[in-house]
Amino acid sequence: MGSGLFFFVVGPSGSGKDTLIEGAKAALGPSGRYVFARRAITRPADAGGEAHEALSVDQFEAVSAARGFLLQWQAHGLRYGLRADLLDEMAAGRHVVANGSRAMVAELAAHVPHLVVVEITAPAEVLAQRLTGRGREAAENIAARLDRKVPPFPAGVAVIQVANDSTPRAGVERFVAALEGQAxxxxxxxxxxxxxxxxxxxxxxxxxxxxxxxxxxxxxxxxxxxxxxxxxxxxxxxxxxxxxxxxxxxxxxxxxxxxxxxxxxxxxxTPVPESRAALRRKIRGEALDEPAYVQVVGDIVEGRYPDSEVAGFLVAADRGLTDGEVLALAKVRASFANRIVWGEPMVVDKHSMGGIPGSRITMIVVPIVAAHGLAIPKTSSRAITSAAGTADAMETLARVDLDAAEVRRTVERARGCIAWNGRLSHSALDDVMNAITRPLGLDSTRWSVASILSKKLAAGSTHVVIDLPFGARARVKSAAEAAEMARLFEQVGAGLGLTVEAIPTDGSGPIGRGIGPALEVRDVLWVLEGHPDAPPDLREKALFFASRILAWDPAVGPANARARAEALLASGAARAALERICEAQGRWSEPVRPARLTRTVVAATTGTITNIDGFAVAGIARLAGAPQDKGAGIDLKARSGDHLRAGDPLFVIHASSAADLDAAAAQAATFDGFTFDAGRESAASR
The missing domain is CATH 2.40.40.20 (Barwin-like endoglucanases)
Known part of the structure; x- marks a missing residue:
């Protein structure tokens, strides 16, 4: 049988400890599982108050000398003791309940194996009323009692509180429930x-x-x-x-x-969350202020809500957040994060709303900015529904699963990093939220603004540029939506003390040639090395965003930022910066190469390409194995506006297994994502 618990009941005079203990004794004593200790007190048996073991001072001294007390103390001119044989009761598996002194908790904790302090509480006005009703003390003595400061409980001691602010019956019920719960x-x-x-x-x-x-x-x-x-x-x-x-x-x-x-x-x-009223107001469509979000988000992080209630809250947030709520959420989310402090006047970052296949500009922007000398600790996600995320692509060259200390060391050595954000826990809320929002398909852009900026604040950024690609298949659907989102990003960023520039960009089709980690990195290296096959759209977009960041440096300014970015790229300084970043993060001995099994998908008709469905081509790349297989993906051979003849190549599928290659080719034969003039679609492979 395991050891029983020792419940040490403490509380101020007037809190009603004796009443609660007697009530619990009547309710629990017959079970045989509880022992209610009688204190030895140097007070006559007929002196009133609790039922106790009356000892003279000499008798008390004799018991103490014989080590007969587990615990003893002095208070109010009297000596109190708890008998040592209570340990035998605990060893037999019974739970001991004893009235005690707060000052003796630390000493008792050293003598009993399982101590639970039960603190009885009541409002000051209730305590005063009870003490006055006893008629034992003058009003000034009662006031002095209530003003007395009590020391905190020792660290590591289990403490539960029981409010005895109502009727004796209600207090006993709460006390019994607390004991039974701990037992x-x-x-x-x-x-x-x-x-x-x-x-x-x-x-x-x-x-x-x-x-x-x-x-x-x-x-x-x-x-x-x-x-x-x-x-x-x-x-x-x-x-x-x-x-x-x-x-x-x-x-x-x-x-x-x-x-x-x-x-x-x-x-x-688990206690009922105090924030439930606020959560229900949000579900009804009402706006919440920052203190309400502190409560709601805190209880969500603590796991006080079942998933069904969190889902209801997130659905309501998906339907509508005011500008003020977005700012409040960003502040609250950041408060739950592990914030990095860099000690630099300017720490820059770049973020994209994503959804555009092949747009791997981060791996060009970061080296350009790092080569210039600004600190750019970039953390990125892995792919969720696309063929590659920035972290997936960077992982073909070097480690990306860095912790906060490794990110700091990398930036100190190379002025930049390109790491996965999964180990950094910038927001303790993300695991809970993502597990619910993703299956439900919730994708609120306003919620995203709060989430993204809270992470930038936690990462220690001071200046952030945001890429907002818009298009029919992009996350942001229209120019108007992108403009509104840019306004919100910049307004909320200012409210957080950040300098934010959010820029709508064309997201109507893929950027670059490669779609899939290794193929996208090939394009990145071509741009950094000035290769003749470097995709011009990828180069141009990377230079554009690098220039916007460099423009924040007072030594450069907007007028010279583009020329500075081009010079860093043309001179090879950016390429060397990527090498330093890879070395600092942990370069692989061999980078991942595009997979060797290939199949070419060709145009089934003659005409001009009017549209490339990025979602469709990314789906083909995923069927080929990307992003889990980092060598898999597709290599685009044609772009929007190109005039092709039937049989000309559209793209090449790369895969590591024949089964994946066949699956991707079968999907391409159904719909390859290319639309030609006159509404004709291409679907052929060889």
Missing amino acids: ARLRLVRMPIETGRRNVAFLARGCTVVAAPDYLGPGRVDLAGERRSIRAEIALVSDSLLAHDAVGLSQETFAALGLPEGAELVLTR
Whole structure:
């Protein structure tokens, strides 16, 4: 049998400790699981107050000399003690409840294996009324009691609070519930079940410690033990799979908790979030202010809401956020992030709303800016629905899974980095939000503004340029939407103390030739090396955005920024800067090359190309294996405006396996993404 708990009940005079303890004794004493300690006090037995063991001063000294007290202290001219045999009760698995002094918590913690301090609280006016009703003290003495400052509890001691501000019956009910909640000790078992992002705990349906079916539903529970805790949802299993005194955790939840199997855990219900009223106001369509978002976002991060309620909140946010709400959300999101402080007057960054295949300008902009000398700690995402993200592309050359310290070292050595943002945890909110928004297809541009700028603020940026490509297949659909989004980015950025320039750009088709990590990096290197096959549109867009960043440097200014960017590119300084970045991040011994298996897709008709559907060609590249297979993708051989004859090449598919190559070619035969004049579409391969 495991050790019982020691409940040490503390609280100011007038809080009602004696009343609550007596009520709990009547309710829990008959179970045999609890022992209610009698304090030894150097006070006559008939002196009133709690039922105690009356000892003379000499008797008290004799017990103390014989080491008969577990704990002893002095207060109000009296000596108090708790008998040492209470440890035997705990060893037998019974829980001890004792009235005590706050000042003795640290000493008691050193003597008992499982201490839980129960602090009884009540408002000052209630305490004053109760003390006055006793008739034992003058008003000035009562006032002095209430003004007395109490020291904080020692670190690492479990403390629960019970409010005794209502009727005695209500106070006893709360006190009993608190004791029973802490006494719900379950043995930890690691279950051979994987639950992904969700923290899941399992109880046997016939659990003898708690009524397991009562915990089913949308609510969460807290599981705590040995100074570690985790929040989880409950699922039930048959009695044959789990012992009745155990709680099972999924593989991921067990790893996150970090305690060994067999450890004792206390199970309690997660408190109802205080922010629920604000969350429901948002779901009804009302606007929230910053303090409300602090509460709501904090409770979401803490896992106090089930996914269904978070989803309702996010759907409401997707439907509408005011400008003020976007700024409030950005501030709140940044407050939950691990902020990097660079100690430099200017730290620049570049972000794109994405969705344009092949537009890998970041890998050109960062080296140009770094070669100039400005700090540009660029962190990027991996692909979600596209054929490559910047992190996927950079990973063909070097490590991208850097932590904050490695990002700092890289920027100190090379003035820039191109890292994956997955290890940096710029926002503690992202994992929760993305797990819900992506399956629901929620893609609010206003929510994105708050998210993006909060990350830039957390990354320590001072100046940020935003690329807003718009087009029928882009994330931003129209020039008007892009202009409105640019206004919001710049306004919210100013509210955060950032200098932000957001620029709408043409997103009607792919940029560059390669679509897929290795093929896109090939284009990047061609631009940096001045190769004759370098895609001119990729070069031009990269120079444009690099110039906008360099224009912020007072030593350059807008008038000279373009010439400076071109000079850094033409001289090879930018190419050398990329080499330094790769070395600092951890260069691979061999870069990833385009996959060797190929198939050419050709035009089925003669005519002029009027449109290339970037979403379609990216889909073909993904079927070829990109971005997981970094060598896979497609190499465009034709562009919008080109006049082709039937049989001329449109693009070449690259894949590492014959099955992937066949799948991509089959999709291209159905629709290759190219539209010719007179509405004719091409679909042929060889």
